Amino acid sequence: EAGVAQSPRYKIIExxxxxxxxxxxxxxxxxxxxxxxxxxxxxxxxxxxxxNGVVDDxxxxxxRFSAERLKGVDSTLKIQPAKLEDSAVYLCASxxxxxxxxxxxxxxxxxxxx
Amino acid sequence: xxxxxxxxxxLIVQKGGIxxxxxxxxxxxxxxxxWYQQFPGKGPALLIAIRPDVSEKKExxxxxxxxxxxxxxxxxxxxxxxxxxxxxxxxxxGDDKIIFGKGTxxxxxx
Numbered sequence: 001e002a003g004v005a006q007s008p009r010y011k012i013i014e015x016x017x018x019x020x021x022x023x024x025x026x027x028x029x030x031x032x033x034x035x036x037x038x039x040x041x042x043x044x045x046x047x048x049x050x051x052n053g054v055v056d057d058x059x060x061x062x063x064r065f066s067a068e069r070l071k072g073v074d075s076t077l078k079i080q081p082a083k084l085e086d087s088a089v090y091l092c093a094s095x096x097x098x099x100x101x102x103x104x105x106x107x108x109x110x111x112x113x114x
Numbered sequence: 115x116x117x118x119x120x121x122x123x124x125l126i127v128q129k130g131g132i133x134x135x136x137x138x139x140x141x142x143x144x145x146x147x148x149w150y151q152q153f154p155g156k157g158p159a160l161l162i163a164i165r166p167d168v169s170e171k172k173e174x175x176x177x178x179x180x181x182x183x184x185x186x187x188x189x190x191x192x193x194x195x196x197x198x199x200x201x202x203x204x205x206x207x208g209d210d211k212i213i214f215g216k217g218t219x220x221x222x223x224x
Contacts, residue, residue, distance in 0.1 A: 042203050042214030056211060091157050098210050101146060105157030
């Protein structure tokens with residue numbers, strides 16, 4: 001079974017530029033998550049989708065971050081304009097159900113903002 | 115109330131020893147407590163999990179001990195091996211969201 005796929009793996013941008021990350025969850029998984037992991041900290045949930053609807057985006061900085069999950073499969077997370085404090089690993093994850101016990105993570109997209 | 119507090123921040127254990135990582139929570143509505151293991155350059159992966167109606171769960175060398183009254187739970191790694199060197203996160207589920215602790219960097223000395 002293929003895991004959660006993410007791209008790009010690494011990205012370096014200047015502040016105020018924009019960046020987009022793509023995620024393809026495990027086939028059949030209804031719930032998709034985007035987490036932000038700052039170095040030395042635990043993952044922080046940014047947004048959670050159930051199929052193509054948003055379940056929770058309470059911690060998403062909506063003035064600069066946006067995410068979509070068209071057709072309820074893959075998803076894109078965009079940051080525009082980027083700030084230095086956005087430097088982090090952006091982890092996409094998926095689970096079979098909304099209350100699925102196991103969340104499967106991708107390897108992450110590493111963002112450095114200079 | 116949505117926090118999960120984890121300690122220690124880092125831990126060094128001799129090969130063959132017992133590694134113990136502790137977590138505490140406030141929200142009594144949390145209904146599921148997983149532990150995740152993360153190797154450098156990889157995403158976290160589920161290691162073991164427990165529900166609050168159980169006081170202990172063991173899978174191989176990994177054991178979760180759960181104290182509902184104290185609102186604490188811990189991960190014990192028996193016979194720790196160099197391959198166990200990783201970052202460990204405790205977590206808790208509430209309102210269909212998984213909240214993670216800040217992580218413990220474990221290093222097992224060969």
